[in-house]
Amino acid sequence: MPDQVRPFVAHLEELRQRLIKSVAAVILAACGCYYLSDPVIRFLARSGGPFVFLRPTEAIFTRIKIAMALGVLIALPVVLYQAWRFVSDAFARGSSRALFWAIPVSYVLFIAGCCFGFFVLVPVGAKYLLGLGNESLKPMMSVEYYVEFTGAMCLALGALFQMPVVAFFLSRFGVMDPGWLAGNRRIAIVITYIICALVTPGPDPVTALMLFVPAYLLFEMSILASRWAAPGAGAAGRD
Numbered sequence: 001m002p003d004q005v006r007p008f009v010a011h012l013e014e015l016r017q018r019l020i021k022s023v024a025a026v027i028l029a030a031c032g033c034y035y036l037s038d039p040v041i042r043f044l045a046r047s048g049g050p051f052v053f054l055r056p057t058e059a060i061f062t063r064i065k066i067a068m069a070l071g072v073l074i075a076l077p078v079v080l081y082q083a084w085r086f087v088s089d090a091f092a093r094g095s096s097r098a099l100f101w102a103i104p105v106s107y108v109l110f111i112a113g114c115c116f117g118f119f120v121l122v123p124v125g126a127k128y129l130l131g132l133g134n135e136s137l138k139p140m141m142s143v144e145y146y147v148e149f150t151g152a153m154c155l156a157l158g159a160l161f162q163m164p165v166v167a168f169f170l171s172r173f174g175v176m177d178p179g180w181l182a183g184n185r186r187i188a189i190v191i192t193y194i195i196c197a198l199v200t201p202g203p204d205p206v207t208a209l210m211l212f213v214p215a216y217l218l219f220e221m222s223i224l225a226s227r228w229a230a231p232g233a234g235a236a237g238r239d
Helices: 008-048 058-090 093-130 143-160 163-172 178-183 185-199 205-229
Strands: none
Touching: 008 058, 008 093, 008 143, 058 093, 058 143, 093 143, 093 163, 093 205, 163 205, 178 185, 178 205, 185 205
């Protein structure tokens, strides 16, 4: 049924059904992931542990938080699909098709960013930060705080890895010029490395380089995505 003739109540009912499916998928995935919380804590303890918990409920709630985070990651394709089905009628056919293909690409990039943060950046950064202690300043890390710190870093990197998708849609709607991105490549290299050096812990250039490499690759992917999506982009615009 066309979107403009559907009654408002029908939209609300569809939204309710899709929300129920999304929440159910997250809860089911989280329940299945609860038993992975201890392996996750053991992995994090290699760089940030041994951990302590400061409240009687901290240990159990930290395990629940880990299970919920993993459940969201696993169920995210279901949630994104339900969101796409709900909003697809509001887009033109071409835009709806582009959105359909952007969803799995966005998910893969988000998972890649989270994995990079979890397996690479957080362990390296934690070892440096905790190594700043001395005889009069002993680190004693709360498991809840460290898990939240790790989650925030992974979430930030997952968002950073969305650069190509954002560039695609900005170019699709004529907001971003792919030629401008490509023309400022040298400036982007310098700025990207400076930002990576500032946000990574410690003065270690190797750590900054570890973040710079994927960040710059994302910039190049953003140029390609922008050229692909730019309206009326011809062969000359893709050189």
